[in-house]
Amino acid sequence: MSSAYVESYVVDGNELVAIGEASTKIKAVLKMLGISSDLIRRAAIVAYEAEMNLVIHGGGGSMSLEVGPGSIKILAVDTGPGIPDINKAMTEGFSTASDKIREMGFGAGMGLPNIKRNSDNFELTSEVGKGTTLKSEILLQKT
Amino acid sequence: MKLSAIRDLLEAEVINGQERLDAIEIEKGYASDLMSDVLAFASPGVLLLTGLTNVQIFRTAQMLDIPSIVFVRGKMPCDELLHLAQEAEMPILVTCMSMFESAGRLYNTGLAPCSIPKR
Numbered sequence: 310m311s312s313a314y315v316e317s318y319v320v321d322g323n324e325l326v327a328i329g330e331a332s333t334k335i336k337a338v339l340k341m342l343g344i345s346s347d348l349i350r351r352a353a354i355v356a357y358e359a360e361m362n363l364v365i366h367g368g369g370g371s372m373s374l375e376v377g378p379g380s381i382k383i384l385a386v387d388t389g390p391g392i393p394d395i396n397k398a399m400t401e402g403f404s405t406a407s408d409k410i411r412e413m414g415f416g417a418g419m420g421l422p423n424i425k426r427n428s429d430n431f432e433l434t435s436e437v438g439k440g441t442t443l444k445s446e447i448l449l450q451k452t
Numbered sequence: 453m454k455l456s457a458i459r460d461l462l463e464a465e466v467i468n469g470q471e472r473l474d475a476i477e478i479e480k481g482y483a484s485d486l487m488s489d490v491l492a493f494a495s496p497g498v499l500l501l502t503g504l505t506n507v508q509i510f511r512t513a514q515m516l517d518i519p520s521i522v523f524v525r526g527k528m529p530c531d532e533l534l535h536l537a538q539e540a541e542m543p544i545l546v547t548c549m550s551m552f553e554s555a556g557r558l559y560n561t562g563l564a565p566c567s568i569p570k571r
Contacts, residue, residue, distance in 0.1 A: 326507055326532060328508060328511070329507075329508060329511030329512075329514075329515070332511070332515060333511065333514060336514070336515065346496075346517070347496075350496055350515070350516065350517060353514075353515040353516075354491055354515055354516070356515075357491065357511065357512070357515045358491060401571075413487070413504070413506050413508050414485060414486055414487035414488065414490075414502075414504045414506070414508065414509065414512075415487055415488050415508070416488065417486050417488035417489060418488070419488040419489060419491065419492045420488065420491075422492075423488075423491055423492045426492075
């Protein structure tokens with residue numbers, strides 16, 4: 310793949326039922342581009358967890374997918390309340406999700422660690438009152 | 453194990469994808485009502501057993517290439533989930549057995565668990 314393939318998606322913060330629509334599209338694009346199934350699955354998990362976070366914590370936001378030349382990059386940006394303590398947020402089991410989200414089977418505090426585990430490069434930046442940016446990169450070929 | 457054998461073992465009702473039961477071979481299972489854990493621990497291609505019925509169960513399954521979902525305790529998936537499953541031709545089974553009994557029967561018959569990394 311010589312040039313990058315880029316797409317972006319708007320994630321509505323009020324539509325709990327729609328969580329996963331952007332990730333489903335991302336997964337379909339990666340499949341269309343002929344990426345291997347193992348990498349697609351990792352990218353799909355990253356995208357879905359990030360999309361979930363955009364809706365349940367960020368009040369919605371945007372996601373983008375960039376593929377090639379050497380990696381899959383997923384970016385999730387929101388202008389929500391931000392994360393006061395990133396280290397705490399990265400701890401398995403720590404969660405600030407609402408009861409409604411927990412009833413759906415999420416909000417167990419596994420999302421961010423799971424995104425990190427499935428990424429080769431992971432960056433989370435946040436400013437309280439301004440928003441959060443999550444960058445995940447999955448290498449197409451490990452060096 | 454074929455999905456058709458799983459249906460028999462769990463005395464399950466097939467509410468979508470009846471025609472694909474013999475075509476899908478399952479090696480591992482994962483039983484949970486916590487989708488966060490499914491996303492973190494389930495291996496690709498597993499059979500998912502759950503008692504939650506909202507549409508995110510289907511989306512979680514799709515992200516992980518889960519070929520079929522068994523709803524335990526007689527829980528019926530919501531209409532939106534069923535609609536998406538129909539579009540994706542994903543077999544959906546409903547059993548009146550508990551999650552414990554469903555998982556126990558499948559494990560006894562040779563379905564393997566997902567390995568959870570030591571922490």
